[in-house]
Amino acid sequence: MQWEAITWQRMAERLAGHLDDPGDDPGNAPGPDGRQRVGIDGAPAADTGTLAGRLAEELRLRGRPVLVVPTAGFLRPASLRFEFGRQDVDAYLDGWYDTAALWREVFGPTDPGGTGRVLPDLWDPVTDRATRSPYVELPPGGVLVVHGPLLLGRSFPFDLSVHVRLSAGALARRTEESERWTGAAFARYEAEVDPASVADVVVRADDPRHPAWTGIRGT
Numbered sequence: 425m426q427w428e429a430i431t432w433q434r435m436a437e438r439l440a441g442h443l444d445d446p447g448d449d450p451g452n453a454p455g456p457d458g459r460q461r462v463g464i465d466g467a468p469a470a471d472t473g474t475l476a477g478r479l480a481e482e483l484r485l486r487g488r489p490v491l492v493v494p495t496a497g498f499l500r501p502a503s504l505r506f507e508f509g510r511q512d513v514d515a516y517l518d519g520w521y522d523t524a525a526l527w528r529e530v531f532g533p534t535d536p537g538g539t540g541r542v543l544p545d546l547w548d549p550v551t552d553r554a555t556r557s558p559y560v561e562l563p564p565g566g567v568l569v570v571h572g573p574l575l576l577g578r579s580f581p582f583d584l585s586v587h588v589r590l591s592a593g594a595l596a597r598r599t600e601e602s603e604r605w606t607g608a609a610f611a612r613y614e615a616e617v618d619p620a621s622v623a624d625v626v627v628r629a630d631d632p633r634h635p636a637w638t639g640i641r642g643t
Contacts (some may be wrong), residue, residue: 425620427628427636432478435627435637440482442640443567443584458564459534463580464571465619466588467610469598470629472571475588483567491562493530495572497545498522502552511605517612522546523578526570531581534568542568573610577617584640587623594630 430438443460462479466472473494480490499505500522508515529543541559548555562568576585590598595607613619620626626638 425626425638428639429634429636432475432635435635436475436478436482438640439479439584439586439625440486440488442643443483444486444488459538459540459562459566459568460583461531461534461568461570461581463575463582463585464569464588465573465575465585465623466571466627466629467573467590467595467599467606468603469595470588470590471632472573472588475586475627476569476571480567480569489563489566490569491542491544491560491566492569492571493542493544495521495526495570495575496549497547497555497557498526498530499547499549501547502549513605513609513612516606516609517574521572521574526580530568530570534562535581540564540566574613576619576622577613584625585623586625586627587619588627588629589620591630 439462443462464472464476464479473492476492476494480492483490498521500520505515505520506512507519525543525546529546533539533542540562542562543557544560545555545557547553570580570582575582576587592607592611595610596604599607624641628636
């Protein structure tokens with residue numbers, strides 16, 4: 425894997441340009457309703473929200489409506505997440521995030537022929553209650569940006585996927601001590617899903633001040 429040094433801002437510009445202009449890649453063109461879907465995958469310590477926010481800004485400058493959806497808003501209730509204990513790796517990998525709700529409330533409405541009415545979040549993990557947020561309209565020509573951990577390997581219909589990668593050491597350093605047990609979950613995710621081979625873009629972010637990336641696969 426070859427790495428190119430790049431700033432987060434320049435990366436966002438390149439990603440926005442790729443979405444805005446399919447060039448010679450017809451597979452990158454918007455669907456019949458003109459909506460595109462981007463996934464930015466990475467552990468919480470990778471701070472996927474920063475890149476998601478920068479990408480959203482760049483797309484809006486290009487006149488594209490954008491909706492950013494963090495998967496943290498689709499955590500399942502604590503009674504389900506902690507059914508087998510607070511540090512169960514299997515549960516973290518397969519039971520913490522409400523993937524059915526993501527399909528129903530986020531991806532389904534942005535499918536070709538979908539309503540475009542997206543629920544931006546469902547559950548507040550701090551209060552452990554439903555957020556009761558209103559639906560948001562993503563019009564044709566809009567871009568949905570979903571970011572958070574464990575997004576790849578689930579067949580989510582991303583037009584462009586980015587994996588923000590941390591080494592095991594960087595992951596441990598940048599994860600709060602109480603959450604370091606999740607390192608075993610992300611080690612399994614790397615081994616079983618191999619997100620670096622699945623994603624269209626891989627970003628190395630061990631030092632967040634100096635990221636590097638692979639560029640966009642196929643361009």
